[in-house]
Structures are given as structure tokens and as C-alpha cells.
Amino acid sequence: MAAGNILIADDDTAIRTVLSQALSRAGYDVRTTGNAATLWRWVQSGEGDLVITDVVMPDENAFELLPKMKKIRPDLPIIVMSAQNTFMTAIKASERGAYDYLPKPFDLRELVSIVGRAMSEPKNRVRAAPDAELDGMPLVGRSPAMQEIYRALARLMQTDLTIMISGESGTGKELVARALHDYGKRKKGPFVAINMAAIPRDLIESELFGHEKGAFTGAAQRSAGRFEQAEGGTLFLDEIGDMPMEAQTRLLRVLQQGEYTTVGGRTPIKTNVRIIAATNKDLGGQIRQGLFREDLFFRLNVVPLRLPPLRERLEDIADLAQHFFVLAAAEGLPLKRIEPEALERLRRYRWPGNIRELENLTRRLAALYPQESITAQLVDMELNVDAPELASGYSAAPAAGNARSPEPEKYQTLAGAMERHLSELFHAHGANLPPPGLYHRILREIEYPVISAALAATRGNQIKAAELLGLNRNTLRKKVRDLDIRWMRTPR
Incomplete structure (x- = not known):
């Protein structure tokens, strides 16, 4: 007995064939078409338990068809595929009620997994239609790393989950936080940002929670804090790793009980604010050093989101x-x-x-x-x-897509350059050594590009990549998982 009936719409014959074969092997009945009109006719007549559709088709754009399908069959899961793999494509797919969005080229196994998950879930995932057309593109990039960010953001827009954005300085953490607000359900409320590293430590509690008149020397009148200013909207806590311990304790109370008191105040104030935090620090290392509360970390790290560096x-x-x-x-x-x-x-x-x-x-x-x-x-x-x-800012390696294995005689030069760089790093800090964990951070920086290059050279074949690297296959699989290395396969 078939696991369900799937309707596929894509004007690319090869894509239709690949999907049909893969899903048929998985036990589904599959019907395919190369145009939107046929898909619409099938959906109107009640056919199909799930739809997979491309965005751009000869007769109609799927984003125009999708709301009509959701109107007459709100429980029908629809998976959207697109080669126009931008941030706005992911957001539009989510806003128009798509179950999920996959950029092309996609991993065939991932798509089959998504289909299985959609078919097994209760048929009550109804999404609201957008109340305004989405314009502009706040995030730019079509790389696999950014596609993962777009898909995560599309899923998080209509939630109030607390999010921890991590990434190096300059990777766009505030831009992502603003996108979550501007395209989410709190977009009509205020977006308030505060940088913990830019405020004197003795003023952070007053900045966050406000203060009463006479609460401290110089407090000539009552002042609203950022929580009050962000009421009904989003509060972005940038560089959260620089927050002093006293303020961390008060922030934890807000997250636990949904209320706070102003500095010098006694009456608890209820708050309705979504929290998005960001850091470029290793909070795990700070927790081990006693500089950051572990319980606060777990409250903030409900959904971790890592932004990739430009390299x-x-x-x-x-x-x-x-x-x-x-x-x-x-x-x-x-x-x-x-x-x-x-x-x-x-x-x-x-x-x-x-x-x-x-x-x-x-x-x-x-x-x-x-x-x-x-x-x-x-x-x-x-x-x-x-x-x-x-x-040394230039890399001696060729650009992605033209990678070649380094010649053996260059290994010694590379090792020497690395040794000199690390020696300079330690000497530059003098008595103030870098924070603990430097070995593992540097090891990760080396392993990620090496393993990624090996996977690229072997087109994602982990057995061949393990042989190339001289690693056990299970060791490589664990490193790929721990380092969150993704390899996007092109369907054949």
C-alpha cells in the first residue's frame, strides 16, 4: 500500500524524473506536471496528499498559486523549490504557507526526509497569508551556508523563541536580528538594540531596566530602560558576553518570570518582549571561567544560529x-x-x-x-x-571551485607560516594570554576548510574523502557532524 500521493510541478524534465524515481522508491504514488495549470486542477479536484512545486513555471509563479491552494485546502503540505535562492524567496515561501523551502540544487535525501516528516505530521499546519508584499532584500548571498540561514530564519519569523546569534565581528548579526523582527509577527512593534560592550558596566542595569528618580547620584528624574522601550517588539542584546554578572542575574529573572523592576523601584513590571542575543565570544569558555551564568546561557540559547564568516x-x-x-x-x-x-x-x-x-x-x-x-x-x-x-591577508589557495591539492614541498612552508603566526600571537599578548580554549579553536579553523575541500574534491563521497585525508570513515563522519559541514549534492 502506498504511503501517500505526491504531486510534483516543475518545468525541468530531469528534476521531475529524479524526484519521481526517488519518491516512488520511498513508497509514494507520484504524479508530475510541467505547468501550474495542471497542478491547480489536481489540487482543486482533491488529489494529492502533498505538493512539491518549483517557483517559476511557464504559465504561473508558484507564489501566486500557493495562497489559492492553501485557501481551498489549508491542510495540504506544500514544499517549494527554487533556483532563485535568496533570503526573500525563503521568506515568501514561509509567508505564503509553504511547509518548507529547498534551494536548488538540493540534497535528494534531505527532500525525501522532509516529505516523510510532512506526511507524518497532523494536518493542522495553517499559516497566515501575508498582510503586505515583501520588498527589498536585507540579506545577500546564495552560498549553501547562507541558504541554511535563510531557511532557519523563515521558520523562526512567526515565533517568539529566544535566539542566540553567534559569529565573528562583521558577519551581520544585527542585520539578521532586524530581519527576524521586520518580517516577523512583532514587526509593528519597536526594535531596540543595545550593545553591552559600549556601555559602562555600572550603567548597564539602568540602561536595560530603567531607573527611578533619586535611585543613584545624578538620577534627577525617572528614565525608561530598553525593556520598556521595546515593549511589544524585539530587544536585541548585542555582545551579550560583555554583560556584567549582576546584570546577568537580573536578566535571568526577566526570562524566567517575565517581569523586572527598575533600578530603585519596588513594583515588578510585566514585560512582553522578544529577546534576541548575539555574541562573538566563546560563551562556553566564559562559563568555565565563571564570567557567564550557565543558566542564563541555556535561557538565551533556545535556538542557536551561527553566522558563517565571509571566508x-x-x-x-x-x-x-x-x-x-x-x-x-x-x-x-x-x-x-x-x-x-x-x-x-x-x-x-x-x-x-x-x-x-x-x-x-x-x-x-x-x-x-x-x-x-x-x-x-x-x-x-x-x-x-x-x-x-x-x-598575509591573501590566501595562497586558489578560489573555491578551482581547488587543487597543495604540492608536497609546500607543506613545510605552510607549517612554518602557521608556527610564526601563533608565536607572534602569544608574544603580542605578553602576560595577558589569550582566553583558554585556543588550541581547539585553531584546530577547528584548520579542520573545517580541509575537510570541506576533501568533500568538494570527492563530490561529497565520505569514503573517498576519508581515504584522501587518511582518516577512519567514522572519525570523518563525526567531524563532519561536529563541525556542521554541509555538502550540497546536485541531483542527477
């Missing part, structure tokens, strides 16, 4: 650079275009300042140079690659 999403650099050039032009600077050789320079750079550094670079290039085309020479000048202390 892990080099394929996004072209889109990001173009995006920043357009923004600069909107502010009155000349519109620039970047030459392929210059783009290659950008892809080889390590980007210690991440997206913020790239944005600053594009603004400088737009403001300082009259020529319309940005050349490799201009990029070299602005990145100061002739300066010995900065030339």
Missing part, C-alpha cells in the same frame, strides 16, 4: 560587492563595476573584518577612484597587499 562563503563576494556598490550609488557615489581579476583578488583575501570590511572597501573604491571599472590593481592598493604585515 566560508567566498562565492557570495560578487553579489555582496555589487550590492554595496548599488547602496553607495544610492547615496550619491558613482556606480562601479568590478573586473573579473579584481573579483578573484577579493575571493583570495581572508577578510578578518568579514562583511563589514568588504562594505567599507567598496565604499572607498566608489569614493576615491574616478574610473568606472574596479581593477585588480585598485583592490591591491586598498587592501595594502604590498605591506608585509598585511600581505
Whole structure:
């Protein structure tokens, strides 16, 4: 007996064939079509227990059809696929009631797993239609790493779950927090941000919770805190790792009981605020050092969201650079275009300042140079690659997609460079050594690109990748899981 009936709509014959074969092997009855009109007719007549549809089809866009299908059959799970894999595509799919969204190319096993999960869930997942058309694109990038972020955000928009965003400085943590607010159910409320590292430690409690007149010297009148300002909306706590222990205790009470008291006040105040926290620190290490409360960490880390550094999403650099050039032009600077050789320079750079550094670079290039085309020479000048202390910002490895195994004679050079870099790091800190855990952090930084490159070279074949690396297959599988390394397969 078949596990259910699935309707597939995609104008690509190869995609239809691959999906039909995979789902048929999984025990489902499958019907396929290359147009939206046939899909709509099937859904109207009551056919299908689940729909898989592409967004762009010859006769109609799935985003226009999806609300009509949900209106007549609100319990019908619909999985949306798209090669237009942007942040807004994921959000539109979620807003229009899709069960899930998959960017192309997708992992076939993941899709079959999603179908199984959708078919086994109670048929009561009704989503509200959007109350306004979604415009603009607050996040840019089509890399697999960003696709995972988009899908996570689409699922989190209409919830009030507390989220912990981690990532290096300049990766866009506040931008993600604003997207969660601006496209979520609290978008009509205020978005209030506070940076813990930018406020004197003795003033953080007053900034967060407000104070009463006379609460301390200089408190000439009552002042509202950020919780009060964010009522009904979202409070973004940036650099949460810099919050002093006393304020952590008070924040924990808010998260546990949903109320707070002002500094100098006695009456508890109920609060209705969504909390999004962010950090570029290793909070686990801070907990071990007694600098961060473990119970507060678990309250904040309900949904962890890690933003990848720019060096892990080099394929996004072209889109990001173009995006920043357009923004600069909107502010009155000349519109620039970047030459392929210059783009290659950008892809080889390590980007210690991440997206913020790239944005600053594009603004400088737009403001300082009259020529319309940005050349490799201009990029070299602005990145100061002739300066010995900065030339190491360039990676000797070729860009993603052109990776080759390093020649054996280069291993010793690489090891020597790493040894010199670490020696300089320790000497630079002197008596104030880096925080504990440096070994594991550096090991992760090395393992992630090495394993990713091996998987890329073997097209995701873990047996061959393990042989290439000289690892046991089970060891490699564990490292892939622990490091959260994803390999996107292209269906054949």
C-alpha cells in the first residue's frame, strides 16, 4: 500500500524524473506536471496528499498559486523549490504557507526526509497569508551556508523563541536580528538594540531596566530602560558576553518570570518582549571561567544560529560587492563595476573584518577612484597587499571551485607560516594570554576548510574523502557532524 500521493510541478524534465524515481522508491504514488495549470486542477479536484512545486513555471509563479491552494485546502503540505535562492524567496515561501523551502540544487535525501516528516505530521499546519508584499532584500548571498540561514530564519519569523546569534565581528548579526523582527509577527512593534560592550558596566542595569528618580547620584528624574522601550517588539542584546554578572542575574529573572523592576523601584513590571542575543565570544569558555551564568546561557540559547564568516562563503563576494556598490550609488557615489581579476583578488583575501570590511572597501573604491571599472590593481592598493604585515591577508589557495591539492614541498612552508603566526600571537599578548580554549579553536579553523575541500574534491563521497585525508570513515563522519559541514549534492 502506498504511503501517500505526491504531486510534483516543475518545468525541468530531469528534476521531475529524479524526484519521481526517488519518491516512488520511498513508497509514494507520484504524479508530475510541467505547468501550474495542471497542478491547480489536481489540487482543486482533491488529489494529492502533498505538493512539491518549483517557483517559476511557464504559465504561473508558484507564489501566486500557493495562497489559492492553501485557501481551498489549508491542510495540504506544500514544499517549494527554487533556483532563485535568496533570503526573500525563503521568506515568501514561509509567508505564503509553504511547509518548507529547498534551494536548488538540493540534497535528494534531505527532500525525501522532509516529505516523510510532512506526511507524518497532523494536518493542522495553517499559516497566515501575508498582510503586505515583501520588498527589498536585507540579506545577500546564495552560498549553501547562507541558504541554511535563510531557511532557519523563515521558520523562526512567526515565533517568539529566544535566539542566540553567534559569529565573528562583521558577519551581520544585527542585520539578521532586524530581519527576524521586520518580517516577523512583532514587526509593528519597536526594535531596540543595545550593545553591552559600549556601555559602562555600572550603567548597564539602568540602561536595560530603567531607573527611578533619586535611585543613584545624578538620577534627577525617572528614565525608561530598553525593556520598556521595546515593549511589544524585539530587544536585541548585542555582545551579550560583555554583560556584567549582576546584570546577568537580573536578566535571568526577566526570562524566567517575565517581569523586572527598575533600578530603585519596588513594583515588578510585566514585560512582553522578544529577546534576541548575539555574541562573538566563546560563551562556553566564559562559563568555565565563571564570567557567564550557565543558566542564563541555556535561557538565551533556545535556538542557536551561527553566522558563517565571509571566508566560508567566498562565492557570495560578487553579489555582496555589487550590492554595496548599488547602496553607495544610492547615496550619491558613482556606480562601479568590478573586473573579473579584481573579483578573484577579493575571493583570495581572508577578510578578518568579514562583511563589514568588504562594505567599507567598496565604499572607498566608489569614493576615491574616478574610473568606472574596479581593477585588480585598485583592490591591491586598498587592501595594502604590498605591506608585509598585511600581505598575509591573501590566501595562497586558489578560489573555491578551482581547488587543487597543495604540492608536497609546500607543506613545510605552510607549517612554518602557521608556527610564526601563533608565536607572534602569544608574544603580542605578553602576560595577558589569550582566553583558554585556543588550541581547539585553531584546530577547528584548520579542520573545517580541509575537510570541506576533501568533500568538494570527492563530490561529497565520505569514503573517498576519508581515504584522501587518511582518516577512519567514522572519525570523518563525526567531524563532519561536529563541525556542521554541509555538502550540497546536485541531483542527477
